Amino acid sequence: MASNAAPDTHAKPxxxxxxxxxxxxxxxxLIREVITRYGRHNxxxxxxxxxxxxxxxxxxxxxxxxxxxxxxxxxxxxxxxxGYSTVLLWRNMPGRTIGxxxxxxxxxxxxxxxxxxxYLARVLLEAGGATISFIVLGVVFIAIEWIEPPEDILVVxxxxxxxxxxxxxxxxxxxxxxxxxxLVDKFWHPFSYLMFPLSGAAFLVSxxxxxxxxxxxxxxxxHGVEFIRExxxxxxxxxxxxxxxxxxxxxxxxxxxxxxxxxxSRRVVPG
Amino acid sequence: MITIENLxxxxxTRFGEKEVLSDVNFELRKGEKLGILGRNGAGKxxxxxxxxxxxxxxxxxxxxxxxxxxxxxFGGAFQENLTGVDNVRFISRIxxxxxxxxxxxxxxxxxxxxxxxxxxxxxSSGMRARLAFAISMITEFDCFLIDEISAVGxxxxxxxxxxxxxxxxxxxxxxxxxxxxxxxxxxxxxFAILNxxxxxxxxxxxxxxxxxxNTMGLAQANAPEKREIPKSRKQLIExxxxxxMRDELFQAxxxxxxxxxxxxxxxxxxxxxxxxxxxxxxxxxxWVQVAHMAKEAGYIVRAESAYRTACALGEPLxxxxxFVEDLMQRQNLDPTDFPIQAYIAAAAFKQPPANPDxxxxxxxxWGNARFSDDETCDAxxxxxxxxxxLSKIIADPRFEAAHKDWLGHYVKGEAPTAPLPEPIDPQGAxxxxxSRNLVSVLALSDRAxxxxxxxxxxxxxxxRWALVQSWGGFGDWPQTVQALKQFKNEPAAVG
Numbered sequence: 001m002a003s004n005a006a007p008d009t010h011a012k013p014x015x016x017x018x019x020x021x022x023x024x025x026x027x028x029x030l031i032r033e034v035i036t037r038y039g040r041h042n043x044x045x046x047x048x049x050x051x052x053x054x055x056x057x058x059x060x061x062x063x064x065x066x067x068x069x070x071x072x073x074x075x076x077x078x079x080x081x082x083g084y085s086t087v088l089l090w091r092n093m094p095g096r097t098i099g100x101x102x103x104x105x106x107x108x109x110x111x112x113x114x115x116x117x118x119y120l121a122r123v124l125l126e127a128g129g130a131t132i133s134f135i136v137l138g139v140v141f142i143a144i145e146w147i148e149p150p151e152d153i154l155v156v157x158x159x160x161x162x163x164x165x166x167x168x169x170x171x172x173x174x175x176x177x178x179x180x181x182x183l184v185d186k187f188w189h190p191f192s193y194l195m196f197p198l199s200g201a202a203f204l205v206s207x208x209x210x211x212x213x214x215x216x217x218x219x220x221x222x223h224g225v226e227f228i229r230e231x232x233x234x235x236x237x238x239x240x241x242x243x244x245x246x247x248x249x250x251x252x253x254x255x256x257x258x259x260x261x262x263x264x265s266r267r268v269v270p271g
Numbered sequence: 272m273i274t275i276e277n278l279x280x281x282x283x284t285r286f287g288e289k290e291v292l293s294d295v296n297f298e299l300r301k302g303e304k305l306g307i308l309g310r311n312g313a314g315k316x317x318x319x320x321x322x323x324x325x326x327x328x329x330x331x332x333x334x335x336x337x338x339x340x341x342x343x344x345f346g347g348a349f350q351e352n353l354t355g356v357d358n359v360r361f362i363s364r365i366x367x368x369x370x371x372x373x374x375x376x377x378x379x380x381x382x383x384x385x386x387x388x389x390x391x392x393x394x395s396s397g398m399r400a401r402l403a404f405a406i407s408m409i410t411e412f413d414c415f416l417i418d419e420i421s422a423v424g425x426x427x428x429x430x431x432x433x434x435x436x437x438x439x440x441x442x443x444x445x446x447x448x449x450x451x452x453x454x455x456x457x458x459x460x461x462f463a464i465l466n467x468x469x470x471x472x473x474x475x476x477x478x479x480x481x482x483x484x485n486t487m488g489l490a491q492a493n494a495p496e497k498r499e500i501p502k503s504r505k506q507l508i509e510x511x512x513x514x515x516m517r518d519e520l521f522q523a524x525x526x527x528x529x530x531x532x533x534x535x536x537x538x539x540x541x542x543x544x545x546x547x548x549x550x551x552x553x554x555x556x557x558w559v560q561v562a563h564m565a566k567e568a569g570y571i572v573r574a575e576s577a578y579r580t581a582c583a584l585g586e587p588l589x590x591x592x593x594f595v596e597d598l599m600q601r602q603n604l605d606p607t608d609f610p611i612q613a614y615i616a617a618a619a620f621k622q623p624p625a626n627p628d629x630x631x632x633x634x635x636x637w638g639n640a641r642f643s644d645d646e647t648c649d650a651x652x653x654x655x656x657x658x659x660x661l662s663k664i665i666a667d668p669r670f671e672a673a674h675k676d677w678l679g680h681y682v683k684g685e686a687p688t689a690p691l692p693e694p695i696d697p698q699g700a701x702x703x704x705x706s707r708n709l710v711s712v713l714a715l716s717d718r719a720x721x722x723x724x725x726x727x728x729x730x731x732x733x734x735r736w737a738l739v740q741s742w743g744g745f746g747d748w749p750q751t752v753q754a755l756k757q758f759k760n761e762p763a764a765v766g
Contacts, residue, residue, distance in 0.1 A: 028364035111324040270325040
């Protein structure tokens with residue numbers, strides 16, 4: 001045996017090949033997910049971003065009607081767009097990854113499909129939906145002159161990507177943990193609702209009392225939201241954020257997410 | 272070649288760790304076909320998953336220098352609201368293959384036609400199986416893993432699958448797990464038994480299967496039947512098919528009998544069917560098999576009484592009529608003189624007797640003595656009901672010989688009586704097949720706990736007849752009561 005050791009297909013192939021396989025698999029899973037979730041009926045996959053759009057529009061209408069106090073003289077539409085869209089961004093991704101492996105464990109019979117691929121496909125899909133919804137609504141609001149165009153679109157993009165990264169890392173970490181314990185699913189829903197008012201979606205940090213600001217700034221997504229608002233309305237508001245805090249948080253969370261994924265991948269039973 | 276080295280797999284359970292595979296080692300060369308035998312839950316599917324690379328071993332490794340398939344014809348990964356075409360497209364993407372040519376193959380092979388464009392949720396299980404197998408064949412592998420494929424689709428499709436797999440891909444290696452041992456014996460050249468996490472290898476199927484049945488028999492002897500006892504003989508007959516389906520040792524014995532039957536080893540096949548029926552004596556379909564085998568082996572009388580048994584247990588007359596007529600003509604008898612008695616759903620004493628009843632009642636009444644084959648067949652022709660059968664057994668000198676003491680007391684009117692035993696936990700009770708069946712035939716109690724206690728006491732008793740009588744057993748069987756009274760009328764005959 002040992003003398004004529006043969007190449008081992010169960011061993012790792014070269015990195016570039018691995019990326020090609022992973023890209024292919026994630027792509028296939030993504031398309032499969034779109035068809036399974038949205039089907040071919042009525043508007044089909046347009047629901048991907050119509051659904052978050054309806055959420056944001058609903059919240060905009062609600063806040064307008066209740067004259068929501070957010071601590072600035074920005075138009076409420078602008079506030080809802082930059083605030084609620086980000087909540088959808090980081091909240092929907094974990095919603096889709098929790099329980100994803102159990103629901104799709106049969107797919108793991110195909111050796112190239114790994115738990116991480118299933119997570120990536122779902123995370124990309126959710127992030128895509130929230131992003132398209134954000135862009136479409138933004139363009140529409142600007143076109144009908146409810147809001148001004150963003151002052152620095154690059155800052156908005158960077159803030160958005162940082163929050164998407166946060167959501168993705170959180171989603172994969174929670175997804176893997178939910179495979180290990182059902183409690184994750186039970187706790188996530190109340191937790192995500194409670195986080196909404198603290199996430200910076202409904203207020204400007206500068207409008208809060210200083211003592212409260214310190215607490216709120218412990219939540220990483222607040223920094224992302226503030227940064228996006230900086231890009232949108234920079235000259236009209238005072239945005240308070242520390243991007244490096246969010247960056248470090250994202251990095252640490254990502255490392256844990258990948259470690260958990262590795263742990264689960266080695267233990268998951270297909271079928 | 273695939274090399275399995277020192278493979279261990281442990282699963283966490285609520286009661287601690289369970290080692291499913293422990294130190295499995297083997298090599299599979301190109302073109303070799305390995306068939307794995309194992310009881311339910313022995314770890315066959317786990318091993319398949321480990322070889323496929325879909326799951327990781329706890330210890331040890333799987334090395335492969337050939338491409339290995341996913342477990343074949345596995346339809347579980349189909350998404351209900353995807354169409355057949357979507358599923359083909361998905362697999363084509365995953366394995367980087369040309370979708371158009373794959374689709375053409377699946378269309379041709381699965382013969383699903385327009386259904387291929389419907390959602391999988393609308394498919395019947397047969398259609399799913401066809402789609403699954405066709406999709407399995409679009410990717411080429413050096414080694415195919417086959418986990419329970421034999422129950423797929425109709426006979427013609429089964430043949431086409433076999434052609435696709437075993438003729439066209441005969442040069443590939445295969446690992447096959449199946450409940451149907453004939454599938455394994457037909458297609459494999461190496462065999463392994465997986466038991467208690469360990470694998471043992473054989474090159475001869477008969478040797479492997481014989482040992483496999485032994486391990487299974489030992490395991491079942493250690494953990495006998497624990498389900499509730501049927502309340503009556505009627506219920507016993509209605510339940511027995513399900514019970515037999517669940518009885519692994521019964522199934523394994525029957526499979527081996529089927530194989531011997533196909534090989535025209537009639538006597539061996541008959542003996543094996545009878546061995547299986549000892550576990551489930553009231554399973555009528557296998558009495559037909561016993562009869563077929565005995566007929567082929569030339570045991571005409573035994574065959575006739577087995578056919579009659581099947582009918583008495585509910586086999587439709589039309590299925591066996593022509594066989595019985597033929598057998599009787601061979602014995603120069605007129606079939607119309609002895610019509611076949613069909614099953615009636617009634618109290619046990621009114622039901623027509625079958626071979627297992629003769630066995631059961633002789634055992635109870637005569638100790639070691641038995642009906643001969645001729646006597647059995649004669650009873651199957653003439654005796655109308657179980658009550659009549661038992662009264663004849665009692666009137667026979669062999670009864671008197673076996674129960675002198677009890678008869679002495681009985682004639683004096685001093686036969687002991689006893690209440691039915693206190694109920695016990697029916698799940699915890701263990702009793703022999705004959706005691707369980709006797710309790711069903713007696714139908715003295717509707718309570719599962721009491722029945723279980725009765726069966727346990729019968730097993731422990733050295734005079735089961737006296738015990739049954741003390742409970743008042745057969746008290747509502749008129750001819751039997753009459754037959755016993757005869758002893759009081761002729762006390763001289765006793766002692």
